[in-house]
Amino acid sequence: MNKSSQPRLRFFAQASSQRHIPTQDQYLYRAPEAKFNIAIIGTGTIGQEHMRVATLLGRAHVHGIYDLEQHSLDAAQAEYSTYSVRTLIRYKSLTQACEDPEVDALFICTPNFTHFEVLKTAVQSGKPIFVEKPMATKLADAAAIVQIANEYSSFIQIGLQYRYKAQYVEAFHETLERASLGKVKTISMSEYRPPFLDKVKQWNKFNEYSGGTLVEKCCHYFDLINLMAQAAPQRVYASGGRAVNFLDLEYKGRRADIDDHAFVIIDYENGVRANFTLNMFCPDFVEEMVVTGEFGRLLATERFDFHQQQPATASISLELGENGASRTTTLGYPRVVEQSGHHGATFFEHQAFFDQMEGKAADCATPLQGMWAMIVASAAQESMQSGQPVVISELITREKLASLLAGKQE
Template structure:
């Protein structure tokens, strides 16, 4: 039997509740070795649910632990680059939550650190890891709708207040709806086209005093050769009652409480992704899956397998730099009110 990947989880906030069950689900491949949190009581409380798990309040100390092979980083966006680079430079593998970084310059430094240490760097583009989503990519590659010429993506959700305090601070989050959800949609669009757009025109506004970043956004991407994508995102869609976290229902990213659709228009057909759970081709259902968090398990398994097989993972740092280039260009277009070229 191959040895298990010895993993440390850094950050025990809201999103850890999706990642930690995935670690447990993959106990045949992954051993949770350590938990890192500035809150010692929170780390100890979570560790009590596991066997033989160390706790650290110092990330620097955890980096020196020879029994840790890899880090899963669940941190505010402004810490993604710093914490990733520190781990990569001491030869640890890294799976870091999306967005990859605050900007493309940070992202390039992360990739350089991974390449220098020959470590795996993967970005948590977790919404790739649903069967209907993967199936849609396979069908695009097989030309089942002819040449892909347009992707129209629509996200309508309602949020009254941020789920965590650091979301209020633009210096920590780097915007609002674009890094929180746009990073997923932009990633899918680039993945589907398998090339970079050449320019973007974006408009964005903030309508809620509970944060400073954009909560209404329209993005138009030009891929050349008659190919485009149009993204419309809103966190103001409705005035429904909110729970104590400021979210409608369980989470804003529940299909019950949001509209999330992508229409992929080809020269000879159309596909429709309803959230990540259902794919239709020319009106006929092709694939569906249950509405669970299993995508975090599939994502973590891809990370572990890439390390074991000494290969680049799906959603590697080198690949997701493309998303950061587009996000940077979106913010520049919003600032200048101009069509902005995107570096290839």
């Protein structure tokens, strides 16, 4: 977890009772001078979240924006003007955005099927690059991105920011650093949530543009499970499909084909067994991770009452029986951080990105980790289609990934 180095109350500076404190009199309220300029490519839902979070964090200015849609640019600029007085450059082309000498880093926030193509232009700049998850829709493209990253003069970070959610930071610490559970044996993860939201051109309702539900959304969870298992996946079986959502959605003459529920089982090389449950026809968001080891059980939860717009609640419970002290802890980041996006995870993702830019050690999702998450997701998609388990070594051979992976899970 990345920490700020000085005591600051810069979030309190936004309180209505504190706005009279002039800049020259600020100490606790003053944000550090931003060292970097970033350009946002794709100013939809997550592009706007990155603009908001970058501004809140204050380590970088949003210098310019690029999108194919005028409407997305207008909406992003209007939202930006509610919290910043800075002017934004609107780039006329992707190349212009990437090559702007004033810009130090690029954030690719376009739909999944565009990531690889946009990235190919972005790497010509030699600048640090952030690419939203999933890194690609196909494993072959993900592998090509890992190859590009291996040879790149700067770095590429993938937008797998759930690892910074408060409950998972604590779950990893408890399990992997304190080893409170002893050796981990089983991991059980679930997400119950409402359907995929509306998107520009409804790209997330189609397997072709999204990579499929398990790639598009669940790469987050497979990344978490991979990190917790600390081993390479060996075999994946999944059952799932389309039960409720978008059954009648037709966009430009094409029927939506995106799945809305799944059960996935993953066997890891070190004997850890994991499962993942997805249900996308629920009213609100509930995420859970249950980790069980030799000495006890850990439960990490997050609940977000979407309809009441209550702040999310997160907790971890440690149940150690006769092996130690059990406890339940409620977790949270400052409200302003949580509200900036993904319950604060995106804020800490930015900390990690800018730490990496400054050459500091940071826990950032690497392209290789992004590809491992995609390997599990793609195997699960394949298993749902065929009804058969997928042996990961066979998938790796078939997809010609062996030399890239060299048998290792990061």
